[in-house]
Amino acid sequence: MKLITTHETADFDALASCVALRKLYPGAEIGIGGGVAPNVHQYLALHGNRFRTERCRDVDLSDVDLLIVTDVRRRSRLHHIEEVLERATRTPRSVRIVVWDHHPSAPDDLQSDEEHVQPVGAVTTLVVEELAARSADIDREEATLFSLGIHEDTGSLAYSRTSSRDATALAWLLGHGARPGLLQRFLRPPLDVVERSLLISIVDGIEEVPAFGTRIGVSAQEIEEAPAELARVTTEAFRMIPHDALFCVYRLPNGKMHIIGRSQSDAVTVGGVLGELGGGGHSGAGSAVVREGSLADVVTRLHTAIEKTCRHPEVVRDLMSSPVRTVTPRMPLRELAHSLHEWGHAGAPVMEAGKLVGMISRRDIERAKRDGRDSLTVASCMAHPVHTIAPDTPLSEALKQMKAHNIGRLPVLEGARIVGILSREDVLAYLYEE
Ligand SMILES: [Mn+2]
Structure with missing residues (x-):
């Protein structure tokens, strides 16, 4: 047979x-x-x-x-x-x-x-x-x-x-x-009443794994009535939250604990993390069953497994461009336009006496030209104060800042010294690399 x-x-x-x-x-x-x-x-x-x-x-x-x-x-x-x-x-x-x-x-x-x-x-x-x-x-x-x-x-x-x-x-x-x-x-049939209420508890109960640049959420749930589709509810919860990875620990009425993980970050391999607890899966999804211990014990073991198996995420230093070409406030705009073109850059930090005093972009120059002010110097149309970032900031935080301030370039400062610049182009090159 x-x-x-x-x-x-x-x-x-x-x-x-x-x-x-x-x-x-x-x-x-x-x-x-x-x-x-x-x-x-x-x-x-x-x-x-x-x-x-x-x-x-x-x-x-x-x-x-x-x-x-x-x-x-x-x-x-x-x-x-x-x-x-x-x-x-x-x-x-x-x-x-x-x-x-x-x-x-x-x-x-x-x-x-x-x-x-x-x-x-x-x-x-x-x-x-x-x-x-x-x-x-x-x-x-x-x-x-x-x-x-x-x-x-x-x-x-x-x-x-x-x-x-x-x-x-x-x-x-x-x-x-x-x-x-x-x-x-x-x-994806619609969630039923039990699944919907669990979904809300998961989202409300998420705690972030501390001291880790990638946002990893853990939600521990004591379940009185086990819904049919724990995996699906976990996936739906993951869709709703801003985290890079989510691990849900469910303690079922029979005492067994189901751990289900989802990740969309290369830094968090769900199969690897849950392998440490006797389970397994892919990089993006996996599960484990633990038969003894308390909910808190399992959460502690999960934290250890995450610490052991997850890579620390990319930080600004890994992606930024350096050294940085800077300009002075007294530089004429026309000359700057020429230099930016030559360097293939869309903007540059403005430095005076070793201090960052502004940022200037090709778009600022174009605007000055439209208004007939292009005979002036950099100082007249640079942007300041400047948003900056530290080299050990996680990439996700840098992206958040770019989005919040709607800026395409973040100068990277170590103390007062400019050590690099992180541009949207750097981020794109990283996201699309092999
Ligand atoms: Mn399959």
């Missing part, structure tokens, strides 16, 4: 890749262990007959001679097929194990006979590529389900782990009749 399976609480990427794999391995059964995510549950209420899944505990596992595992390869997430995995260790000939996955490797990864692991946004993409290569026939319902898998795991192509291959796979699915109009309905 051929069995396709995936991780507990199967999400759309897991279900879609299972269904897509059945097209590559005809006659295989899909066995689910530990239930499905609530949005998948709702989807299956309508499509359950079309895309049949079995519960692994209803399947005769002793009969499995080909095991196809998708969207996971860590043994600790595959308790429901432990029997098959044990048999594979004892008598390797009795079962062949094939893995399809897109997660980073972990110490407890399965030993497999065949592995299809690539760092794409959704594992469904890998299977769809194979179907496309074989010019497989798929119908609208299949194309839509496979699209759901890719949308879910790439945040509709907006998460940083998205690859061009995910977009290509989606395009192929659209060409095969996928119905984009149905995606939102299944991906």
